[in-house]
Amino acid sequence: MNTIETTLRSDEQAANQYVKNVYHATEKRNPHETEFLQAVKEIVDSLVPVLAHQPQYMESGILERLLEPEKVISFRIPWVDDQGKVQVNRGYRVQFNSALGPYKGGLRFHPSVNASIVKFLGFEQIFKNSLTGQPIGGGKGGSDFDPKAKSDMEIMRFCQSFMTELYQHIGPDTDVPAGDVGVSAREIGYMFGQYKKLRGAFEAGVLTGKGLEYGGSLARKxxxxxxxxxxxxxxxxxxxxxxxxxxxxxxxxxxxxxxxxxxxxxxxxxxxxxxxxxxxxxxxxxxxxxxxxxxxxxxxxxxxxxxxxxxxxxxxxxxxxxxxxxxxxxxxxxxxxxxxxxxxxxxxxxxxxxxxxxxxxxxxxxxxxxxxxxxxxxxxxxxxNAGGVAVSALEMAQNSGKLMWSFEKVDARLQDIMKTIYQNSMQASSDYGTPGNLVAGANIAGFMKVADAMMAQGVI
Structure with a gap:
């Protein structure tokens, strides 16, 4: 084995040990968050070759900072059902990383929603949003509310209560939620209406997935x-x-x-x-x-x-x-x-x-x-599956310019974005020793853009 091979082998061993240490520390800090830990494990293991070749990421504690959300918000959501009974649900918003832009990610309304699921979704969103090439950071939110078998009026009252708690934490240049499981254009509409009432202003860019009548984008659905x-x-x-x-x-x-x-x-x-x-x-x-x-x-x-x-x-x-x-x-x-x-x-x-x-x-x-x-x-x-958030970012761009693009224009941009994500992921997989492995390639390509932005912005 020559000197260069020995050095690379040593660097990879150091990077591998670093990743293990960081993961175990995360596991110890979040012992019951199985979905979040699963997402973390899948991503960090694939980053060993990057860290071995670019040790400045380890020296700057990029992984340690990346694995800890910038903010975790949890709140109570009281609402009244059609029988006049008060119901209470729990709401979340995890603002995970804003190195590339305002937090961006959906809201999920489903009985399974808990802190672990919202954190895993928010963590994945960092890399997904990075891959789109759009200026958006990673976040996610939701509630354990179940929209199934609820009347429109019950859903409206819940969404209004949810937004009454959330509105102070979001904004077009701060955090831009969208829909996810259990949250369609109906729920987005109810939340947007409540946000508009509370803010006293029409800020179209605060939510994406909106109806076409009030700032939504063609092709988003x-x-x-x-x-x-x-x-x-x-x-x-x-x-x-x-x-x-x-x-x-x-x-x-x-x-x-x-x-x-x-x-x-x-x-x-x-x-x-x-x-x-x-x-x-x-x-x-x-x-x-x-x-x-x-x-x-x-x-x-x-x-x-x-x-x-x-x-x-x-x-x-x-x-x-x-x-x-x-x-x-x-x-x-x-x-x-x-x-x-x-x-x-x-x-x-x-x-x-x-x-x-x-x-x-x-x-x-x-x-x-x-x-x-x-x-x-x-x-x-x-x-x-990054196409949804990619077009959400295009909706934000249209809102910012007070424009509405044709379906064909949005769809063409979507096709270009997805092709670029594929090409960048394939290139990263080849560059770091796992040619054709899109899991590793996507993780690496997404990570490096965020890591470089975090390095440029200092320890914050």
Missing amino acids: EATGYGLVYFVQEMLKDNALDFNGSTVVVSGSGNVSIYTMDKAMEFGARVVACSDSDGCIYDENGIDLDTVKELKETGNERISAYLDKHPNAQYLEDCSQIWSIPCDIALPCATQNEIDEETAKTLLANGVKAVGEGANMPSTNEAINAFLDNDILFAPGKAA
Whole structure:
């Protein structure tokens, strides 16, 4: 072994030990936050080659600072239901990192929301936002409120109470929330109205995902799903594959899933399955997307009602069974950790060729390793599902200039952004010794931009 190789090996050992120490310190400080620790572990392990080659990041404590949110806000949300009974929920906003711009990230309304989930989402958002190339930092928020089975008036009263607590912490140049699971244009509208009343001003740029009538952007609704397909298509093309003629399974049936299916079908794919939290449908002739849209966008019904119009389709009561359906391309768009190691093995046994994450962290670390170890093309969520926040940033730009761009202009910008994210992730993976590994490449490309900005701004 020559002197250079010995030095590099020594540097990597030092970086590896540093990463272990930082992770263990984070684990000790956040012992019960399993989702957050999972996200941290997946990212920091891939940064060892970067830290070995650029030790100034270690010397400046970049990881230690990056793993601790700049602010964590928790608050009580009292509201009155239709029976006149007072209900109380818990709200969160984690403002994780503002090195690149104002905090940016969605609000999630779901019973599972807790500090760990909001922190994992906010941490991932730092890297995702960095990858878009837009001037936005990382944040996330939400509540354990469940919008299901609530009336419009109950949802309005909850959103108004939520914003009454949150409004003092956000602003167009401070923190710009958007929608996520359980938060659609309806909820954004109620929150925007309350913010406007409390502030006494029309500040369009304070929220994204707004209605088109009051500052929203064309193509925002479609952006995450379309962006996922644009990213995966680049990955497929690089490996002599294509959506055209492929069999595709998409979990979920919400906004991301619907527009993932829409664009995949436009590209020639046969999408045969989708799901909701109750179960999944399998239609070997190809999903009728108009029926899914009617059920979910118009009627807010369960996916099982698909069989009323398509009796030849099959319904499986366990939504996880969707991953037992053979496919060429799997696109998990439902929720975190829906694909574990055993599920990954089932997909492998059924001949899957590519996996693209539309949800946030839908695959466990063990599942990701199973895909990578078997040379399956894998598009990680922080890169592949960045289209939504990318177009949110474009909505902010339109609000700032008091403009409204055409659908075609926004969609063209989205395609360019997703292609650039893919290229930058591939380049980073090659530069740091893991060619073709988009997990490592996305983590590294996202990290370096944030780290350099933090270095330039000093210890703050």
